[in-house]
Amino acid sequence: MTQSTRERTTGWLMVFPALTFVAVFSLYPAMDSFLLSLYSEFPGSERSFIGFGNYAELVRDPVAHQAFIVTLGFVLLSTTLELLLGTSIALVIHERFKGRGWTRAAVLIPWAIPTVVAAQMWRFLLNDQYGDVNAILFGDQVDAYVPWLADPWMAFGAIVLADVWKTSSFAGLLILAGLQVIPDETYDAARIDGATAWQRFWHITLPLLKPALLTALLFRTIDAFRVFDLVFVMTQGGPGDATQVIQFYGYKTLFTEGRVGYGTTISVTVFVALAILSLFYVRTVGSKLLQREAA
Amino acid sequence: MTKPLRPALLGGILLAVLGSLCPFLWFVLTSFKSQIQVEAIPPTWWPDGSLGFYASALIEHRLLHYILNSVIVACATTIIALVVATPAAYALARLRMAGKAWILGGLLCVAMFPHIVIAGPVWQILERLGGLNTHWGLVLPYVSLTLPLAVWILTTFFQELPFELEEAARIDGCTAWQALYRIVLPLAAPGLFTTAILTFIYAWNEFFFALLILTDPERQTLPVGIALFQGEFTMPWGEIAAASVIATLPLIIIVLLFQRGIINGLSAGAVKG
Numbered sequence: 001m002t003q004s005t006r007e008r009t010t011g012w013l014m015v016f017p018a019l020t021f022v023a024v025f026s027l028y029p030a031m032d033s034f035l036l037s038l039y040s041e042f043p044g045s046e047r048s049f050i051g052f053g054n055y056a057e058l059v060r061d062p063v064a065h066q067a068f069i070v071t072l073g074f075v076l077l078s079t080t081l082e083l084l085l086g087t088s089i090a091l092v093i094h095e096r097f098k099g100r101g102w103t104r105a106a107v108l109i110p111w112a113i114p115t116v117v118a119a120q121m122w123r124f125l126l127n128d129q130y131g132d133v134n135a136i137l138f139g140d141q142v143d144a145y146v147p148w149l150a151d152p153w154m155a156f157g158a159i160v161l162a163d164v165w166k167t168s169s170f171a172g173l174l175i176l177a178g179l180q181v182i183p184d185e186t187y188d189a190a191r192i193d194g195a196t197a198w199q200r201f202w203h204i205t206l207p208l209l210k211p212a213l214l215t216a217l218l219f220r221t222i223d224a225f226r227v228f229d230l231v232f233v234m235t236q237g238g239p240g241d242a243t244q245v246i247q248f249y250g251y252k253t254l255f256t257e258g259r260v261g262y263g264t265t266i267s268v269t270v271f272v273a274l275a276i277l278s279l280f281y282v283r284t285v286g287s288k289l290l291q292r293e294a295a
Numbered sequence: 296m297t298k299p300l301r302p303a304l305l306g307g308i309l310l311a312v313l314g315s316l317c318p319f320l321w322f323v324l325t326s327f328k329s330q331i332q333v334e335a336i337p338p339t340w341w342p343d344g345s346l347g348f349y350a351s352a353l354i355e356h357r358l359l360h361y362i363l364n365s366v367i368v369a370c371a372t373t374i375i376a377l378v379v380a381t382p383a384a385y386a387l388a389r390l391r392m393a394g395k396a397w398i399l400g401g402l403l404c405v406a407m408f409p410h411i412v413i414a415g416p417v418w419q420i421l422e423r424l425g426g427l428n429t430h431w432g433l434v435l436p437y438v439s440l441t442l443p444l445a446v447w448i449l450t451t452f453f454q455e456l457p458f459e460l461e462e463a464a465r466i467d468g469c470t471a472w473q474a475l476y477r478i479v480l481p482l483a484a485p486g487l488f489t490t491a492i493l494t495f496i497y498a499w500n501e502f503f504f505a506l507l508i509l510t511d512p513e514r515q516t517l518p519v520g521i522a523l524f525q526g527e528f529t530m531p532w533g534e535i536a537a538a539s540v541i542a543t544l545p546l547i548i549i550v551l552l553f554q555r556g557i558i559n560g561l562s563a564g565a566v567k568g
Contacts, residue, residue, distance in 0.1 A: 010386070
């Protein structure tokens, strides 16, 4: 009895520093944001309680609407492409072949590159005068060169392209882990029955891969929702507000304009939207994710 | 084991490798160009091998400074995160205590917080503590941000270790701490190493908090330096490319050396089980 009490005490002592860090620098700040969003606070003005006034303003704010739509569009488009490309990458690097280690390392490199570097890189490659993309597409026909980042739709596409290039391999790794737990024997019967490679993928691999795909989708969605670095470096939200994602709008309101109350309201709304979305996913996959511990 | 490659697989390998590497290789080529070559319209492909941009980035743009700041922040984050995460993960993997599932689930939720929602209050905490524009002021939130992943990965590694050795030691009167340091840690070295690499990469690459907390160029890390790179009249593309290559080089080396561990570590937190 005393021994198990001691074990429990030791356990809490071991967990305590980690929990303290997370409580002080993540949990408390998140709760503080909820409180701050109920106040009006400008640079040079007194803080005053206004209840849900900031939320009412958010509902009427056309710039915020635009930012939410841009973010949603970005999340949907980039995660879809990343799952498709990620699955392809996973299928390739799951095969056994000479040089697989090198191939895996090569595929990992975009994931390891700092996002800021990837953003500067694509900003340069898409440059209207010096960029390699124009050179590849149009060669010497300088008149045809496209100023990609100056066009609202192209700029949005550029952000998606940069994100897909950078993170498809991460999605691929999560999906690879899913492929690795499918036993080889599963395929043998189908092969004997004469199923084609495509049929085997569609009827065996894909259904068994569902948990891994949903996990990758969850991780990528959460990450895509907080896209910031790419936008900050490549477009600063422009042209117009075409690429102003919600985290960038929140950053500008909070830190550039110093509107603490309204800025945190934007961030809390993102938080709630993301929490609802995650819950929705977790109800489909997550139980499996958390049950691991019990085993 | 190796058979001749099917054309489809070969095509897939080539696409994956070229798609991953080509864009960055073009940027690497740019860093070795001369100013005239960078501004050529239409662009030239092959550089003349000039190191001018590297010299200019290192000397005029004081890149060494940013490198040093990044090394300090990333190493401090990695060490502190490991020291804090290891006992927590051990307790969660091995000790009998209530609420373990809640702690692991809670950590996973915290890892999913959008950064903007904690940014404002973290900034205010650091302002009160005098941590703005200091390295430790950035390291503290970094440790908190990397802890959930570190604890998850380490817990998975600890769970996979055989229990018998520890059990014997515990019966012989070892405390949980002694069992952790004498028996588990040496066995779990590969797991610790993988966690360290992932934490290091995170801290080396992080931009959002670094941008908020470090406004003094003397203290800024590489990502902030590269994002805010300014020329006097035009965009200094050559210098940006050179700085980018320098900032990425350690990561490429890490990936080439430890590809296997990274892949295991990343999937440990997610799909296994």
